[in-house]
């Protein structure tokens with residue numbers, strides 16, 4: 255945290271000159287000048303004007319590898335030096351900031367970065383705590399990884415009947431904003447203790463009666479004698495952006511967005527090939543999952559059979575393959591798709 259802040263401040267200092275020059279050249283006024291954020295040193299929008307889009311990713315932790323991996327799948331090659339705050343893409347006008355996930359919303363709100371990847375939980379928590387500051391941040395799309403949930407959990411000895419059982423109790427969490435909103439909505443009055451980490455030990459040390467924390471496999475809860483009671487939020491990694499993006503960067507953003515969409519689509523799609531009796535072609539087409547119009551081709555030397563190729567935009571299960579087989583299909587082949595662009 256401290257490290258990130260310091261480095262960012264230094265970078266801000268170095269970049270302000272360039273920015274001032276750029277703004278003078280274009281006659282632009284700093285769009286953030288009238289923003290309440292402008293008291294923040296980051297809000298001087300240090301690196302705008304160099305024509306490169308800035309994306310903030312988690313430096314280390316759950317989402318880190320998948321986030322970098324997603325960019326790589328989108329054909330963006332990065333210098334892999336994880337100790338650096340900033341790495342540049344060689345083949346795309348994109349700079350990657352590797353920061354603490356908790357800091358990502360601030361990097362976007364101050365326009366140091368225009369896009370980011372982080373857990374929905376982290377974005378919603380910041381927006382619950384500081385609605386105005388993070389109002390310009392928008393979730394663009396869910397990325398299908400880093401799935402977890404924010405839940406209330408209590409020791410197994412706690413007689414938990416419903417969320418009402420938390421009235422008058424103390425709850426430890428790193429998600430005060432979301433928890434407060436949830437309790438308010440349910441009409442429950444409880445004390446909240448904010449903890450930065452190790453929330454799961456709070457009941458054992460009598461700091462709190464219950465906790466509200468992220469659950470993924472559930473192992474942390476089990477090994478701390480806690481039982482999950484209420485799910486407050488289902489979360490996963492999302493692509494977020496700052497809505498105040500200048501038009502030059504907007505173009506780069508659109509390009510990257512379309513590539514990421516294509517990667518996600520390809521990840522979820524399969525190419526299926528099979529041979530089908532002409533007579534049962536309709537039945538076989540009906541079984542093919544999530545495929546609009548398969549390609550049908552003649553099979554040399556066979557009057558009664560055709561080859562069918564289709565892109566299925568969902569998983570192809572064994573049960574589906576068996577059903578295809580029951581309908582007379584043979585030589586069924588399902589292969590992954592690497593890239594896909596309409």
Ligand code: PRP
Pocket residue numbers: 316451452453454467468469470471472473474475
């Ligand atoms: C989260 C959460 C739990 C754990 C849950 O912590 O705070 O401790 O993951 O995962 P599980 O259900 O798979 O056991 P994280 O590892 O992200 O670190 P942090 O608490 O230090 O932020």
Ligand code: ZN
Pocket residue numbers: 451452453
């Ligand atoms: Zn934890």
